Amino acid sequence: MVMGKWINGTGEGFDTALAIRMKVFCGEKGVRPEDELDGFDKISAHVLVFDEDGLPVATGRLFPTAEGWHIGRLCVKEQSRGKGFGDMALRMLLDRAARLVPDSNIIISARAEVAEWYKTFGFIQEGEEYDEVGSPHVRMLVNAKDIIWHKACGG
Numbered sequence: 001m002v003m004g005k006w007i008n009g010t011g012e013g014f015d016t017a018l019a020i021r022m023k024v025f026c027g028e029k030g031v032r033p034e035d036e037l038d039g040f041d042k043i044s045a046h047v048l049v050f051d052e053d054g055l056p057v058a059t060g061r062l063f064p065t066a067e068g069w070h071i072g073r074l075c076v077k078e079q080s081r082g083k084g085f086g087d088m089a090l091r092m093l094l095d096r097a098a099r100l101v102p103d104s105n106i107i108i109s110a111r112a113e114v115a116e117w118y119k120t121f122g123f124i125q126e127g128e129e130y131d132e133v134g135s136p137h138v139r140m141l142v143n144a145k146d147i148i149w150h151k152a153c154g155g
Contacts, residue, residue, distance in 0.1 A: 004092050007046040014141045016060070017046045017059040024075035029111075031133045046071070047092045049076075049085045058085040069097040069104030078143035089151070090121060105143055112136035122148040 007013040018041075025031040038064050049058035060074035071093045076086045097106050110118050112129050115138050119125075123140040132139055 002052055002088065003050050003051070004088060005048045006092075006096075009042045009044065009046075014041070014046060015047060016056050017048050017061075020056060020059045020077060021073050021075060022050075023077065025073075025133075028078060029135065035133045036073075040070075043098060045093075047089050049089045049092075050098060051080060051083075051085065058089045060089045060093050062096055065107070067107055069101070069107070071097070071106060071108045074108075086117075090118075091149075093148050094121065094142075094144075098147060102144055105141055106147075108140045109137050110140050112138050115140065116153070120148065122146045 005013065007017060018037075021036060022033065025036050026033050040060060041061065044061035044063040046059060046061045049055050051057045057080035058074075058076040060071060062069055062071055064070075071090070074086065074089055076089070094106065097104060106123075108118060108123065109132060110123075112135075115123075118140050122142040124142065126139045126141055128138075130139075132145070
């Protein structure tokens with residue numbers, strides 16, 4: 001059974017989330033390990049998504065900012081993409097933010113290549129592309145009351 005799990009800060013299970021991030025962002029996308037780690041992990045709620053075999057395949061994090069909530073480090077292992085695991089992780093992060101502060105803004109610094117996917121959840125792009133750790137990104141925002149909830153993960 002596919003399932004998701006929450007991790008508080010850098011507590012139990014964080015090493016698994018970090019391993020996925022390192023594999024995807026550092027191994028595939030060329031992000032330097034020192035750029036992947038930051039002080040926000042300690043204050044974040046992290047989600048881990050497990051596939052039908054109980055293997056961890058996706059992760060992401062949520063933390064508060066002066067502007068609202070920030071979602072980041074959302075990624076899925078290469079062999080598990082296109083199966084709805086990223087959708088599940090994002091839905092869990094959005095749901096938590098919306099439940100905690102129902103009228104809050106949720107911000108993401110999205111890789112430009114996946115911005116269209118975020119738009120399907122109601123995110124809108126703010127401003128032009130910019131470089132972040134060597135790849136094009138865009139700032140995107142959605143208010144919790146404007147989230148588009150799909151009927152099922154993956155579509």
